[in-house]
Structure formats: structure tokens, C-alpha cells
Amino acid sequence: MLNSVMILEKIILQPPMAKIYSRLGFRKRTTSLTSSRQEETDRYIEEAADIIDLQGSFIMLSILKNDGRETVMTGGMSFASTKLAVFLGSCPGAVLMGATAGRAIMEAIADKTRQDNFTAAVVYDATASEMTDAALDWITDYINLQLRRQNRRLLPRRFSAGYADLALENQKKIYDKLELGEIGVSITPDFLLIPEKSVTAISGIMQA
Numbered sequence: 261m262l263n264s265v266m267i268l269e270k271i272i273l274q275p276p277m278a279k280i281y282s283r284l285g286f287r288k289r290t291t292s293l294t295s296s297r298q299e300e301t302d303r304y305i306e307e308a309a310d311i312i313d314l315q316g317s318f319i320m321l322s323i324l325k326n327d328g329r330e331t332v333m334t335g336g337m338s339f340a341s342t343k344l345a346v347f348l349g350s351c352p353g354a355v356l357m358g359a360t361a362g363r364a365i366m367e368a369i370a371d372k373t374r375q376d377n378f379t380a381a382v383v384y385d386a387t388a389s390e391m392t393d394a395a396l397d398w399i400t401d402y403i404n405l406q407l408r409r410q411n412r413r414l415l416p417r418r419f420s421a422g423y424a425d426l427a428l429e430n431q432k433k434i435y436d437k438l439e440l441g442e443i444g445v446s447i448t449p450d451f452l453l454i455p456e457k458s459v460t461a462i463s464g465i466m467q468a
Contacts, residue, residue: 263321263334265439268402271314271359271395275305275387279394283386304383312388313362314395315443318403320465322353337437343424344462347415351464355403355414358438359395360445361388361457388457396461413468418461421451434460 278288284301286293293301321333328345332338333354348354365388372381396418404413422428431451438460440447446454453460 263319265317265319265437267439267442268316268318268399269443271316271398273314273391273394273398275309276390276394277302277305279390280305280383280386283390284383300379301383304380305387307380308365308368308384308387309391311362311365311368311384312391313364314359314391315362316357316359316395316399317438317440317443318355318357318399319437320353320355320403323348323351323464326350335437337433339426339430339433339462341424341426341430344419344426347417347419348462348464349466351415351466353412353465355463355465356434356437356460357396357399357403357418357463358434358440358445358458358460359392359399360440360443360453360455360459361392361395363444363455365457366455392457392459396459400463407465408468411468412465415464415466418463420459420461431460434462 321335321337323331323333325332326345326348329342330338330340331345331348365384369381369384372384400414407413421431421434428451432447435447445458448454
């Protein structure tokens with residue numbers, strides 16, 4: 261298992277248009293858009309994508325113990341969560357991963373809001389959210405390419421601090437382990453990540 265952090269300073273992705281439109285409330289076959297409205301939305305998506313600076317990091321750890329209540333990993337990581345223990349099951353290892361859209365997009369959203377351009381602000385926000393999630397997908401694919409040589413792969417889903425019975429305070433452990441400060445992410449005393457469009461997740465490593 262790789263027990264050192266991999267920092268990804270530049271993740272290049274195209275905006276996931278369908279997911280962004282879905283987040284904005286548009287539904288295929290049920291929502292009609294005028295050509296001018298779609299052109300405006302597409303323009304704001306492209307503007308946001310140009311501002312977004314996707315970065316991330318990940319670390320692969322061996323699972324030393326999973327007794328159904330607590331999961332202990334190499335590097336002193338432990339999580340008290342029955343739901344996470346069930347999620348990881350018999351996986352021999354796990355991956356911690358994180359991604360951020362950067363600070364510039366949050367400043368741009370605030371600027372558009374101050375200018376009362378709420379349409380642009382909402383589209384920028386949706387684009388940042390979906391591109392950050394897409395960055396985690398990209399990291400997952402990147403890791404799977406490495407694991408394929410060992411006939412292993414990641415679980416198809418991810419688990420995050422604050423979900424189910426995995427307390428949000430675990431975000432600090434993950435934040436520290438991923439060295440997210442190196443890519444401009446900070447964490448508040450309430451365990452929220454700054455900038456807002458920043459996420460972390462846990463996945464399990466299983467046999468392919």
C-alpha cells in the first residue's frame with residue numbers, strides 16, 4: 261500500500277454539463293429552455309470553468325482492523341463508525357481523497373451576488389459543486405488505473421465525514437492526513453472546509 265500523500269496540483273476537466281443542468285433544476289424532457297436562456301447558462305458555465313482551479317490529494321492506507329465498530333488504518337488513522345465499518349467490509353485497504361475548486365470561484369460567486377446577478381451566481385455555484393465532485397471521480401479513476409496492476413479496484417461508492425454515524429469531527433483527521441493545506445484548503449473549528457467547494461471522501465480497496 262502507498263502510505264504517502266499524492267498531491268494533484270492541476271486536475272483538468274470539462275464541465276459535466278448534464279449534471280450541472282440537473283443541479284440547476286432542469287430536467288430532460290420536462291423542462292423547456294429558450295435558446296437565449298441556454299446560451300446564457302452555457303456562457304456562465306464556461307466562465308465558471310475558466311475560474312475554477314481543481315486540485316486534490318489522496319493517500320492509500322492498509323486496514324489493520326475492522327471489528328464492525330471501529331476501523332483502524334496504517335498511519336494512526338482510526339474511525340469509530342459502524343456504518344463505515346460495514347461499508348468497508350472485508351476490504352484490506354482504503355483510500356482517503358480530497359478535492360477543491362479553489363478560492364477564486366468563491367470570490368467570483370460573491371462578486372456576482374453583490375452585483376445582483378443572481379443567475380450567474382447560481383450557475384457558478386452549481387458548476388463549482390459538480391466540477392469538484394467530478395474531480396473526485398477523476399481521482400478515483402486515476403487510483404483504479406494503479407490498482408488494476410494488483411488486480412484490485414476501489415469500491416464504486418464513497419463515504420464522507422458527517423454522513424450516517426461518521427461524525428463530522430473526523431474531517432480534521434482526513435484534512436490533516438491529506439495535507440489539504442498544501443492546496444489552499446483550510447478547516448474551521450466546526451470542521452468545515454474552506455473554500456466551500458472542497459470535499460473529502462473515503463473509499464475501500466477490494467479485489468477486482
